Amino acid sequence: MDVTIYGPLRSSTGGKRVSVDFGGGTVRDAVDAFVDAYPRAEGHLFGDDGRLASSVRLSVDGASAEPDDPCPADASLSVHPAMRGG
Template structure:
C-alpha cells in the first residue's frame, strides 16, 4: 500500500511517501500496518488510551475515510496526524 503522511509524522516514517505491506481490511487495519512498519508513528496517531486521536484525518484514494471504512490492499492512504500548537 502506498501511504502519504503529513506534518510531524514524516519524522517517524523518514519521508512523505512510503510503502507498507497491507492485505486489505479496514482503514484502522491500514493505520495499524503503518505503525507496525514505523513504530515511531504510534505517538503521532494514538492517544494514551490506545485509540486513534480524534484529530487524525484519513483519506483513502483521495476521499475522506473513517477508521471502520473498508480499505483495499491496492488503495492509497493519506494520513494527517494530530497537530499540536496554536
C-alpha cells in the same frame, strides 16, 4: 499499500511517501499496518487510551475515510497526524 504522510509524522518515516505491506481490511487495519512498519508513528496518531486521536485525518484514494471504512490492499492512504499547539 502506498501511504502519504503529512506534518511532523514524516520524522517517523524519513519521507513523504512510503510503501507498507497490507492485505486489505479496514482503514484502522491499514493504520495499524503502517504503525507496525513505522513504530515511531504511534505517538503521533494514538492517544494514551490506544484510540486514534480525534484530530487525525485519513483519506483512502483521495476520499475522506473513517477507521471502520473498508480499505482495499491496493488503495492509497493519506495520513494527517494530530496537530498540537494553539
